[in-house]
Amino acid sequence: MRDFPHGDLPVDGLLRRAARRHPEGVAVRTTTRTLRFAELDAYTDRIAGWLGGTAGAGPGTRVGVAHVLAPEFAAAYHGVIRAGATVVLINPLTAQEGLRHVLAAGRVEIALVPSATAPLITAIRHELPSLRAVVVTDTPDGAVPDGTVPLHAALDQARPWQAGPPPDPGAVACVQFTTGTTGAPKGVLLTHRNLVANARQTALAHGLSADSVTLNHLPLYHVMHLNSALYAGACQVLCQDPDPMVSLTAAADAGATHYYGLPARLHALAADERLARGIPRGLRLSAVLSGGAALRPQAARTLRQRLRVPVIQGYGMAELSPLTHCQRPDRYRPGTVGTVVADTECRLVDLTTGRPVQPWSTGEVQIRGPQLMAGYLDEGQPDRIDADGWFATGDVGYADDEGNLRLVDRLTDVFTYDNEIVSPSRVEQILADDPRVADCVVADWPDPEHGALVWAGIVLHPGAGAHPHTPAAAPRHVGILDVLDAVTERANERLSPFERIRVTEAIDAVPRTRTGKTERRAVRQRLKTRAAP
Structure with a gap:
């Protein structure tokens, strides 16, 4: 397999590079805040300076960061990595038991979370011997729960960031837990090389450039969207209102070219009676992109007809950083998840013999590429990577003669x-x-x-x-x-x-x-x- 550009770039180097190339370009925008690339990079430096100085974080330190749909996540995620520590992603919508599992299994020492999540963690802090600080990233009324520190107060103690030697591209930068639909969530170890490679792969597959404006209508911030936009130098608009028509109006107002949504929200948008009455004036999307689960065919057809743009589906999983397949607007194949992204190989193997099958034959999906994880946090997890580097996804599907993949089921579901x-x-x-x-x-x-x-x-x-x-x-x-x-x-x-x-x-x-x-x-x-x- 050939090498890919920027293979030695650290994850936070994506932001540093974007700030150098587009300092005045808008990196992240909400209804109340706008951060340009240079400003986001400086904010990241402050967080890295506090973590690496006062907080004593560095190589080997695990810092939990809740991936809220806010600029603070973008800065905290890259700030932790810039400080040489490892990010452990925390889902702020998780119940207390789920938080306990992630914080304990991830051996998190410092947690950066919103004010709504902080009390759930402080209530179980006595069960988390590794946890030594809980930092609240949003303080709407200036108050924080007992036993926590507001982020702005912590940053007042930050030292100027002093860059150290660059990390090894094979070093773990992020731990992402799987969704846990087939058991307890597993911690996936993602390296700098994994994440930078997938940022490039995603940007190419989605057609992102410095002229792109992405509208993220998501309940949470996903590192795939963050890193791919930084790779391309694209603007990200974060729509925090769950109303589907509000998100379309926001897309029109922002001049969005790419609209990202989860199937559950896209299903609601397709069924919304207001959409049938017309779309917001000035909407100029080039694509609607869906991931995380299957989008129902009828919803995809409705959105394609109403919005008059391709409705694109992709495929991937946490172990693959996550994207491996994506439909292309110019090669749209309804019902499939498209072809592999750059520098990625896919094969399907017989469910009984394990031998590769021909096009149109059903088999288990296996993937090989630079975005493949380093392994699991729990070394006792079954090894799903063979001696030749093929990862067994556990998904069942078939491909056509052009390589467009159609998923059929989970291996555990058939x-x-x-x-x-x-x-x-x-x-x-x-x-x-x-x-x-x-x-x-x-x-x-x-x-x-x-x-x-x-x-x-x-x-x-x-x-x-x-x-x-x-x-x-x-x-x-x-x-x-x-x-x-x-x-x-x-x-x-x-x-x-x-x-x-x-x-x-x-x-x-x-x-x-x-x-x-x-x-x-x-x-x-x-x-x-x-x-x-």
Whole structure:
């Protein structure tokens, strides 16, 4: 594999380089603040000076930083790395038990968190022997919880930053915990080389340049968006209002070229009646980009029609810094996550033999590239990287002749019916095409004869019984069971015999994570318990 540019650049060097090239360019903007690249770089120096001086942080020190959607995260993230310490990313939306796990497993010594998160940490501080300081990054009323320090007061004690020797590109710069949908979150070790490589890969795949303006309509700040924008010298606008139409107005006002959103929010935007009435004047987006979970096809189609721009999906995971695949506006293939990003290889291997398969054949997705993690924080985690550097993602899919990847399922989610592999996601896609279905989840119902039966939990649209697809012979206002039977029958006509739905149930909502991923493990556990008698 060929080398890539800036392979020896440290992560905070992305900011330093942007500040040198575009000192007066806007780096980060909110409704109340604007930081130019030179100002963000100076702010980062102050944080690095405090950490490396008064706080005594340096190589080997783990500093937790909550990735709130605010300029403070951008400065704190790069400030920790510039001080020679390691960032441990903290999700500020996590409940107390999740915070305990991340802080303890990450051996965090200093935590930089918002005022809403600080009390949750101070309440369990006695259980965290490594933690010696909690710093509050926002102080809206000037007060902070007992036992914490406001960031502005800490920075008043900062010494001028004195740069030391550059870090080894292979040194760990960041610990990012996985989402934990299949067990306790795992700490992923990401090096300077991993993160800088993926910043370049993402900027190229998304078409970012110094003329780009990105609108981040996200609940949290993601390092992929931060670092790729810094690599390109692009402006980032942080929209903290969850209202989808407010975000479009903000994009129009800012002259945004790229709109980043999570599937859950994009689903809400597609369903918003205000969008059907028209888009904000002056909106000039070149693309809407989605990641973190699958965007429903109907939502993608609606957004593409209303906004008249490509709706792009990508693929990746924490272990891969995270991006590996991305659709391209000029090579758009609906239903896929696109082709690999620069300097990245992808192969699919047979689920039984482990041998590479041909295009259009289903297999486990394996990735090799410079963005691949150094390993896990817990050395006891199973090794998912083989001797040739291939990382086993645990995802199942297939690729076309051009390399566009279509994901089918998680390896842990597929199950067998009479020795035939059933993909829950494929069955869900068929169900979702029925206009009467608002949402759905498919899992395996344990069965001693066949191994498992296909179970479907379906959220019906209000008034689904009066839909044209309901059988003509049915009464005008049919019951829920009649509608479920009709929906199931329509889906089964398009499914192979082993994929057909055998158990159907009406549910109020599909359990999902904050990013929109189906919590299938919890669903399967409930089904297992119910089927046991």
